[in-house]
Structures are given as structure tokens and as C-alpha cells.
Amino acid sequence: MKLSDHTLKEIRELPPKYPHIRSAVMPALDLAQEELGMLTQEAMTQVAQALQVDPGYVEGVATFYSLFHLEPVGKHHLYVCNNLSCQLRGAEELLTHIKQSIGVSEYGQVSADGLFSVEPVECLGACEYAPMLRADHRFHYDLTPATIDALLKEWRGHGDGKKARKEAHPRAGSH
């Protein structure tokens, strides 16, 4: 999968925003992943060429940070915190429930309909709302198997998902 001309144009406009061109690599990878859902070898090479660094440099950066996906993920990728605060409040059970609900046996596996994948992650910094998860750039709080079911239903396009308390969607914000 390759990047569109539009994304490449945006990437080429990044360097002047930073004191050094290497600082533009991660924002560029962000744009690439936003478009493709993951970072392909072609996309990383395109980013490298656009920023005049070696592809190996981009690959080294991309594989270091856990928010960059080098394998395909579902349309909705669920980052479920299971560090101690969430684990004490049932994160493990939630993870098992999610895997069963979306029909995958492994973390990182994409559901058959392509809609979902799930991975346990380290502390997401919303411990007072444990257990919680992040998906599609927003947090979902105070999760139970029931609220998970409601969320999945909403994402499958069949329900309102209001049962899970959630923060406002940043990308749909008022600015």
C-alpha cells in the first residue's frame, strides 16, 4: 500500500515546523498510518524519500514506538489497558471477553469481518476510570462486559453504544 499524493504533500510540508528534519519523521508516520491504517514498507520508504533520510532510519523509529502498526489492524483497534490499576478492576476478564466477542484467539489478530483487533497495553493514564480502553482516538471508561457489548454493537453499526461512559471525541470537537 502506498501513500496518496495528498498525504505526501502534507509530509513534505512538515520539516519547516521543526528545528531538525528528523523531528518530522514521527509526525509523517502519523499521517501515513492515518491514511493506511498501518505502516507498510512502501509507505515508510516514501516517508524516507520525502524527508531525505534513509528508509532504515524510518524503520528503526517506527518499530520502537508501540503506537505504530507494522502489521494490519482492524478498522477499530482496541487498546485495552491492563496495567495494575486496570488489572485490579477486571481488565483481564474484559480482554478475554473482547477476544471472544470479536472472534479472535490472539492479540493483534484481525477479526474475520476486518472490523476489530485488540491488544493489551500499558497504563493509558486514566486510572480513576479503570478499566478503560482507547479506540479511534478516544477513551472509553468504566468498562464492563455489558458496555463492551454495547460498544461493539455500535461499531458494527447496530446500536448507540451509550452505555459506556466516554470522553468527547476529540476529532469531532468544536475547534
Added chain:
Amino acid sequence: MPDPTPQVSLTIDGRPVTVPKGTLIVEAAKLIGVEIPVFCYHHKLDPVGACRLCLVELSPGPPRAQTACTTPVAEGMAVRVTSPMAVKSRADILEFELTNHPLDCPVCDKGGECPLQDFTYRHGYPVSRVQEARLHFAKPLPISDRIALDRERCVLCYRCTRYYDEVAWEQELTTNQRGVQSYIATQFDQPLQSVFSGNIIDLCPVGALTSRVWRFQSRPWDMDHTASICSRCAVGCNVNLWERRGELMRVTARENDEIDDGWICDRGRFEYTHVNSPERLTQPLVQRRPAAWEGALSRIAAGIKGRGPRLGVSIPADITNEEAFLLARLLNGPLRGARVVMQGRTSLPAPPLNQLAIKDLDGCHTILVVASDVRADAPIVNLRVKKAVAKSGARLLTVNPELIDFDRHPGVEHVAYEPGHAAAAVRKLFDHPLLQQGPVGILYGDSAGSEDGAAIATAVAWLAKEIGAKVMPLYRATNERGVLAFGILNGDSLDGCEYVLTWGQALAVPKGVRFLACWDDFARPYHDRAQVVIPATTFAEDQGSYTNLEGRVQFLVPPLQPRPPLRQGWEVLQDLGLALGLASDYLGIFQVQRDAAAAYPAQAALAVPPAPAPTAAPVAMGAARP
């Protein structure tokens, strides 16, 4: 001039040492022969404090061990390398290093010269206490046709990736993933492309990066080595040539800070296997039949004597000064008037007087590179330019038709010109802002032969005079500068010559020559047309010297003896002279060198024997082991 850097006195395990302020503890210890083991630290790379093996105890200092590789000395500091805390700290680190190491020393090429092996023996626990299974990676992994990577042996000191990034300014070798999952990788698992890749083998402190060319050929302790000079280009990097049972086993870097800074390029490192080839020519041939040297040389003499300009002589890029001198005697006598061409040379004329030495690059305010990417012409000088820019803050101005690899570095300025107009581009630079403050060093080539080297040299000489710069012509052929000093080159091709002597691989032998003699190490297609073929030595057998592109004379120290009937080049040339009627009675090469130095003042250094290489201080060991 007194040293402006203040001195600092300290003790290391009770032994006093005084060093310049800013010296790292690990370097101060080297001076008095105290071993502080290191993996990540390398004196040519920026210190990073990653492996933690150099932990020592400091007083005054915190109540925990400190890394000697990142801590500068301080006045009155007491460094304790063998205190119980320091000894235990290092032993613990070594135990961690070995937790996932495969311990496959018996089949590892590094065995015998492996710092991990040596340090474990000298600083580690006597028995392994690790119960867990070891992590596994696929092994070994070819990362180019010349280098293999074994990730299980890797201790992630990052010397290789840091070298690539800091020294070579390339990132085709990086670290992927993080934490215990980290591993060294080439970009998208593609083979390494860099002409500087082989240095990572020398840098690797374990058996993770090994030479596939040398792989499983011999043990380090089975080899002898000589301190010689690379013959692949005009830089003259210092190398060690490793020999076992009459074969050249490998080539490694031999640090000379004035020339190579400890690096060699892949041509120098890997292009040696031909020396051992069974295809080598060993026997003089006359009309394709084995002959004695006397008969063969007589036939050659008869074929080339007195032919004047109808004779063409092609000489190899790596002809030694001594050979060139003896050839010059023939060209001034029985072969007077012959046309002489040199393989692989530039069109640059004889060197200027305001020569820039390689080590001068470190102190340049601005470096100007004209009509060359330096990488192809003089590879290791390319790295020295990068060092000057990255570590000494030199400004870099490149003048080339296209962007070159230097230009990816931020702050490098590029001036483009229409191909064929390099000289004009140089003349326009006299008021360039970067050239108004000295010292300025100018490196110039001839764009791989596509520009008029004489015109560029003239323009550069003018510019250098205008702005007060020193210059370095980037000769390509190994001893191009040495040969220019003997004044024997007078042609670009053998076209039109009726009588031809080729020495080494000639670019083009004209059709229909009346006489052809070839002196070569391998058979070539055009040898079929030769009346005489005689065998040639290589850099691994040849005595003699090269003059590098900055004018420095350095001597080959061959690890191999020519196997009879193979003979040294200077001996063959002397006998050819005798056959041509020229009296000569050299018994050894030193007499040749003395005569050459006397006759050609530019080559006076030929009569000065090289200084012996310094020997390292003996290493104190013993109590370091827990």
C-alpha cells in the same frame, strides 16, 4: 607552543596519572595499562554509556558504580577499578550479557580475539548461574554478500549502528524494536550497500558481525600479520595483512589518525582473495609455451627496444615508486620516446605546492569539494570530511552537477554546474560567504574523468590563491601521485602504438599491433595475441612504496613471499633493463629507493625508513576477577 589544555592529575587503583582536562577515565586508564573493559565505548565514536561494563568506583563520588566511558577525569579523583563494588558490578553486567548469549565459541570466528570471551575470562564469574532458556533468533543472517550477522551473539553495544550514523552518515543499518526484543537490522532486510560497511566487522566486540569472505577460513591465533598499506586507491589507508601457510587470509584496518582514522573501505577490506587464486599466472610464457625468465625478457627486449613513439606501455594503478623509478630509467634510455599510460588515473596534473593534508581537514573552517563525491575517488577521505563537519563544526560546500551524499546533511551548501563547466563554477566562488574565513581546504576531482582535470586544477589553484586555501587533488590511481613525480606519463591510450607492453589489466589494446608483451597476475583475453606473457606479483608479495594523494610515502610490508618462479616487480624491471643493455646491479630494494630519492627530490622520503609502530602499554590484570 605550550598545550593550552589544562592538565588533571588523578589516581587509578592507586597509580597516579596526569592527563588533559576532559579526558575520559577509560582513556586515562589505557595510558597506564589498567584494563577497564568496554563494549559500547569506542574511541572513534561518541560515548553513550550503554553496555555499563566499564563500571568503576569513584571517590569522591556517589555510593554507586559509575561508567568510566562517560565520566571525565577530575583533579584529585581516585578511580578504583578493582574495589569490591566495581568488580562485582562488572561481573554482574557480564552475567547479564551472557544470559542470552549462545556460548558457541567453538564455532565462532571471533573466538581468540573476542572481547566478550576475554572479558568474561578476566572480569566475569567463573561459573554460569543462568537457568532460563536463551532467546533465539534466526542465524546466521547474511546482511550482504560479505558480512554475516548473528543476532544471538549480539550484545547490542550499538557500535555498528552508531558508526553508520555518526561516521558514515548512512542509516541502512539500524536497530529495530526495543527492549530485549531489539535487534540490529538492515533496512527492510535488504543487503548493505555502503562502500564503508566492512568496518562494522572490526568494530563488533563479539562474533555478531563477521566477514563472510574470511568465514571459517582460519583461527586468529593461526595467522601472522604484517603492518602494510592498502593498494586499492590513492588514500593509502594503513592495514594489517593476515597470512597463514602462504595465503592471504584477511585484511583489517590499522589505525593511523593522520590518514584513515581507523577506517578502511570495502574495496580495501574485501578485494584480496585474488591473491590466493589458483588461476594466478606463475610462469613466463613465450608463444604460450612455458619459458625461462631470461628467454622471455630477451624476447620482450627485442620487441620493444628502440621503437620510439611507436611503443606503448600501460602501467598498473598500483605500480610502486621503486618500479616506476626503474621504468623511468628505461624510458630515459633504451625505450626513449615511448608512450606511457596509467590505468585508472584521473586527468589531474602534478600536485600543487599548497597541499592540504588529510589530517588538516579536522581544522578547516570550510571544506570545498569540487567535481567529486570523494566516496568513489578517495573513499576514506569522504569519512574524514564528514568527521570534520560533524565533530569539528567545519562548514561544507559541494560543487557538483548533482547532489552528492554529503548534501543530505543539514547545513551543507551545494552549488550546481552544467556538466563540463566545473572550472568556470570554481572561478565564481571567490566571493562565496563560506570561503571568506579560513582555514579553507579544497578537494577536487575530475568528475570520474568527465571534466577537464587540468582546467579544474588551474581554476582551483587560482581560487586557492585568492582566498588563501590549501588544496588536495583527488587522484584515483593508487600511486598516481608517485608516478607523476617521475614524469613518465605522456598519454591517455595506446591507440596507434605498434609495439605494446601491458602491465596489469590494460583498458584497450589496439588491434593489429606488431608486438605485444603482457605482464600480469591473471590471464586476459588479449593475452592470446601476445608473443610473451610474464607473471606479476600483487600487493601481498610486492616490496615497495606508494605516494598517497597528499604526498606521503608509505611502504608495503608483504606478508607473502613470491613463489618461484614469480619474482618481485623491481627485479623483473632490472633484468629487463639488462636485456635492453642497461647496466644495473641492485641487490635489494633499499638501493633502488636511495637512488630514486637522490634523483627525484619530490620522492626524497623513499630513502627514509618508516618509524616503527608504537606498542601499547602492557595491560594490568589479575585482581579484577570476582
Added chain:
Amino acid sequence: MPAATELRGSHGKAAGPVLTKDFGTADLHKLGVYEKVGGYQAWRKALTTMQPAEVTGEVKASGLRGRGGAGFPTGTKWGFLPPPDGGPRYVVVNADESEPGTAKDRYLMENHPHQLVEGILIACYAIQAHHAWIYIRGEYDLQHDMIAAAIAEARAAGYLGEQPLGKDFPIDIHLYRGHGAYICGEETALLESLEGKRAQPRSRPPFPAVKGAWGRPTLLNNVETLSTLPWIISNGGAAYAKFGTEKSPGTRLFTVSGDVQRPGNYEMELGKPFSHLINDLAGGPFPGHSIKVWWPGGCSAPVLTGEMLETPSDMESLAAVGSMGGSGGVIVADDRRCVVRCAYRLLQFYAHESCGKCTPCRVGGDWAVRTYERVLEGEGTAADLATFDRIQTGLAAGRCLCGLGDSAGWVIQWTMERFRDEYEEHILHHTCSVEAGARA
């Protein structure tokens, strides 16, 4: 843009005196509302009536200590920067909150972004920096956008930009997103990441004050630290120093999570006992259970037991019981929890988040995880007690390049120190009476 969600912690009548004093005010994240509660008055005061050195002087007088984890005196840190040389220098805001059990910077950013922006402006002026970079963890999407909106509002209102408040002191604040690496909370790893590299901590010296972001003098402060500045400048350092203890002045925003009835972010005066925070503010343990073990400052602060709840919350009192103030993230676990399993989970965290640069942390964390796995599967042997001890010593004792290795080592060291019987039960008898009891 609306505030995130239901506030949990200090707000309304329970609001604290400094950081959260206005929490519960509707639309506090909007500039107009912030201005009504006195917003940007401190910035006006600093920029128009004070010299940079006076600002630093007030911060020094306040005794404020960094709220990121190390607790270093903030004013002293500001003093480490060399005098301006005409080249760029930076304020870098550590908004990479990732310490397990810590959510207070998120709470401040999403509810009170202007307070942070004002604090950043004050810090920029004090050290004479014209550019600030907020390094915010990539998972904080909403918080990123809240701050971006606040910066835009403040710029439009003339609080920053080419001529803030009409003064000739240009300031710009930039946002930079992290991409999932706990190690970026370590200041030099953060700088590497900000420079677009793999986030591996740097060896010090040189310290960031001398050679920080892009090789230039840099001040790094945490979100909570900077959010405290407007109050200090408005009310004076001496007023701030009246809160708390002599050596740990002020208040602090604690996150309480885990086995408590009202988890949340609570502002509390330093020196008050943790029993007040955990029992009074956070509602204490669930009925029928008691607190067995808790981490006072993120999981990197050595663990304490239920009997130690009366420990005062100032840094000196915590040091006296072998722990530290850390990030202010208080994780509470009750009597149903197996400490060995908790430690295993935390070591998984440290192993996963090790950057891999230095040997002990890269190898030791993973070695510990594999040993815990074996032990928890009932395959421990008597030698494993010594193994844990060996890994712990190798990790800690200041041998690693940064603090992550120490933190990992402390989890092993202090859980073993305080709950050795549970370890011995697992290792020697291959059972866990805690979990068996919890199931029963």
C-alpha cells in the same frame, strides 16, 4: 469543546487550594471562564512587572519541587541554564504521563488547559526562552486537542505570539505527540524522541540545561509543576510555602486507583498522611476488605504495606520508610491480591518498556519476567530466591543508564523485602494462600 467527562477527584466543595481551586467551574477550559477566575493575571504580572530573575526568585521561594517523579527543586533547576547566548533555548513540557497509576496530568490538561499554558509562558519568560514544546503522549488525543485549542485562544487574545501583552518578547508554544513509549517520561529519552529518534536516554553529562533539545539549553518541567506557577506568581512564593512541610512545601495532585471506593485525582497538602488521601478522599477499601499493599508514587516508588497508611505524604517521610514521592500515582491493592502476581505484572511492564539501550535493564527485566512466569506456574526452586535477588541487584544499585532499571529492581527488592513469605510460598510450596482465600 466540552470537558472530558465526569470529574473524579477534587472539585467543587472538595477542590484543593492551588491546582484544582477552580475545578467544577463550568467550561473552565474556555479562555473567558479562565479569565473570570483570574486567569492570565499571573502572566501579566510576571511579564509586565517582574524581571526574569524575580520570577525565578519567587519559584525558589515557593520551594516547589518537580512533580514528575524526581522531586528536584524547580527554582534550582531553572538556575542551571547558562545565560542566554543569543541562540535558541527551549522550555520542554513533559506531558508524557505514563507512570502506572498516574492520571493527574491528564486531569489537569483536559480540564484546565489554560492554567498549564499560563505556567509555560511564565517559565519561558523566566529562562528567556521563546519556544516551548509540549511533548504529550500519543494516547492523549483529547488532551492534545484541548491544549491546542487553549493555545489558539491564548494566541488570539494576545497572551502569546509575536508581542504577548504588547511586550517585545515573542513566545510560541508547539505540541509534539509521543507514540507509545513509557521511557519518554525520562527527560533525555523525551528529548531524543522530540528530535525524531528512537527514545533512548542520553548519558549525562551534558545535562539538558546545557545541551538539551536540538543541542540547545533546555528546561524540562512536568505538567503539574508548570500548572502550579500561575498560583505562585499571583500569590507569592512565600504563600505557597505555607502549605505542606518545610522541605516538601505546597500541595500535590494525587491519583488514587485500584481497590478503593472512590478512585480519582485529589489535591492534598503535602505532609498529610496517606490515610487521609486513601480513606477519607478516595473512600477507602471496599467493605469487608482491608488495604494490603500500596504504591505511593506510581509503581516505580517502592511498595508500602497496609500498616503504613499513616505515613505522611511529604517526600522526606516517604524516604524515611524506604520509598519516594514519585509521580503521585497511588495504587492500592487489597487483601485479595497476591503480591507476587502484582510484581510479575509490573516487571512485565518494565520489560516491555525498556528501551533496550543499557544491558542490565534490557536483559534483567526480561530475565525477571521469565523467572516470575516459572515461579507462578509452580515450577520455582529454592535457587529462585537467590535469582530474584541477583536480578534485583543487577538492575538497581544505580547501574543502569536511567531510572527505569532501578524502578524495576525496586519492585522485586521491596515486594520481596515486605512480603517474603508470599514469595517463599510460591517458590518453595508452589501455592498461593492469598488467591486461594480470595476464591473461597
